[in-house]
Amino acid sequence: MAFFPDVPKIAFEGPKTKNRLAYRHYNASEIVEGKTMQDWLRFSVCYWHTFRGTGSDPFGSATLQRPWDDGSNSVENAIKRVHAAFEFIEKLGAPFYCFHDRDVAPEGATISESNKNLDAVVKALAEEQQRTGVKLLWGTANLFSNPRYMHGAATTCNADVYAFAAAQVKKAIEVTHQLGGVNYVFWGGREGYMNLYNTNMKREIDNLGRFINMAADYAKSIGFTGQFLFEPKPKEPTKHQYDFDAAACLNFLRSYGLMDKVKLNIETNHATLAGHTMMHELEYARIQGVLGSIDANTGDLMLGWDTDQFPTDIYLTSQVMLVILAQGGLQPGGTNFDAKVRRESFEPVDLFHAHIGGMDAFARGLKIAAAIRADGVLAKFVKDRYSSFDSGIGAKIEAGSVGFADLEKYILEKGEAAPNQSGRQEMLENLINDYL
Ligand code: XUL
Ligand code: CO
Numbered sequence: 001m002a003f004f005p006d007v008p009k010i011a012f013e014g015p016k017t018k019n020r021l022a023y024r025h026y027n028a029s030e031i032v033e034g035k036t037m038q039d040w041l042r043f044s045v046c047y048w049h050t051f052r053g054t055g056s057d058p059f060g061s062a063t064l065q066r067p068w069d070d071g072s073n074s075v076e077n078a079i080k081r082v083h084a085a086f087e088f089i090e091k092l093g094a095p096f097y098c099f100h101d102r103d104v105a106p107e108g109a110t111i112s113e114s115n116k117n118l119d120a121v122v123k124a125l126a127e128e129q130q131r132t133g134v135k136l137l138w139g140t141a142n143l144f145s146n147p148r149y150m151h152g153a154a155t156t157c158n159a160d161v162y163a164f165a166a167a168q169v170k171k172a173i174e175v176t177h178q179l180g181g182v183n184y185v186f187w188g189g190r191e192g193y194m195n196l197y198n199t200n201m202k203r204e205i206d207n208l209g210r211f212i213n214m215a216a217d218y219a220k221s222i223g224f225t226g227q228f229l230f231e232p233k234p235k236e237p238t239k240h241q242y243d244f245d246a247a248a249c250l251n252f253l254r255s256y257g258l259m260d261k262v263k264l265n266i267e268t269n270h271a272t273l274a275g276h277t278m279m280h281e282l283e284y285a286r287i288q289g290v291l292g293s294i295d296a297n298t299g300d301l302m303l304g305w306d307t308d309q310f311p312t313d314i315y316l317t318s319q320v321m322l323v324i325l326a327q328g329g330l331q332p333g334g335t336n337f338d339a340k341v342r343r344e345s346f347e348p349v350d351l352f353h354a355h356i357g358g359m360d361a362f363a364r365g366l367k368i369a370a371a372i373r374a375d376g377v378l379a380k381f382v383k384d385r386y387s388s389f390d391s392g393i394g395a396k397i398e399a400g401s402v403g404f405a406d407l408e409k410y411i412l413e414k415g416e417a418a419p420n421q422s423g424r425q426e427m428l429e430n431l432i433n434d435y436l
Pocket of ligand 2: 187231267295338
């Protein structure tokens with residue numbers, strides 16, 4: 001049965017095509033800097049927005065037409081949805097997908113029933129992975145929708161809820177492992193607080209540290225070798241999320257002995273909500289060796305919440321790809337479209353337009369970033385800018401061979417510092433425009 005009967009397999013037709021259901025730039029097998037576009041980009045479709053999104057908002061109900069979905073919470077409906085999802089992913093030609101446990105299978109009245117439902121749907125997912133060759137980029141557990149998690153999961157004040165969350169994550173890691181998932185994600189959900197008057201922050205963060213260590217121990221015990229990823233987000237749903245940004249997550253990972261066990265999954269709209277650019281967050285993670293994967297989307301600078309729009313801005317994708325190329329890729333991570341179509345884009349074909357646009361924007365970003373790197377203009381400018389640290393007193397500072405007294409002696413003898421050179425920001429911004 002075809003769920004998208006009017007949509008053929010999406011092909012690369014080049015920038016001149018008039019066909020809106022074709023790639024203009026994403027050519028999976030094209031080589032850029034020694035690797036295929038597919039390998040650099042490792043695109044992933046997210047199950048929650050793309051197959052569970054309804055278009056409802058606080059002011060109105062569902063708008064999205066999903067003819068394969070009967071709206072029920074049955075396992076049968078969930079399995080039918082799996083078939084629609086894999087037809088979509090296969091036609092798009094994305095190599096990966098991602099899910100939360102509760103996106104793919106309905107929660108039951110007890111955890112045993114939920115696990116049973118999940119097993120039934122995982123069987124269908126495994127069959128579809130086998131049939132199509134689509135792979136699981138990451139799995140995760142939804143520890144925020146059920147009312148039991150109102151105070152958080154690993155940072156809850158209710159020890160039974162903590163145990164419930166542990167049982168849920170244990171199962172989610174097991175199914176991720178079973179499906180050959182190459183990463184497992186922890187996004188904070190409700191791990192944060194609304195008001196310090198009722199909150200023991202130290203206890204909450206310590207318990208979160210214990211939770212992630214237990215998860216890592218369990219994953220190891222069952223032979224799961226995928227990468228664990230933390231996903232920073234500064235606010236929403238709680239006012240203060242503990243995983244505020246890459247820097248806060250790094251502090252957490254270092255404090256709880258998790259640096260060699262967990263990397264980061266950086267999301268554009270989360271970066272901007274934290275008052276950072278995506279490029280800043282990516283570079284911060286990269287230089288510390290923890291850039292694991294990305295959630296590709298974009299926010300709206302006029303709106304202060306997580307709008308999760310599909311990325312179409314070539315400046316943004318070029319900046320993202322500059323950092324990813326500098327790291328030599330994201331593997332085993334990838335580029336997951338944690339993005340949703342607007343509620344006004346209610347037809348199934350809009351899912352194709354949205355993903356094609358995002359994939360083409362990233363493919364262009366990849367080509368633009370590679371061209372900038374090939375010319376070496378930015379790299380040369382930055383290298384020259386810091387050249388005073390390559391020799392003389394600068395080299396001694398970086399070698400750690402001088403202290404404050406030596407530096408004072410040096411500058412007393414010299415009298416004044418060498419003159420500064422221009423940062424040339426405007427010239428560099430103009431130069432980047434030449435590549436777009
Ligand atoms: C929420 C968000 C999540 C995570 C997975 O803002 O980004 O969907 O990516 O839990
Ligand atoms: Co995300």
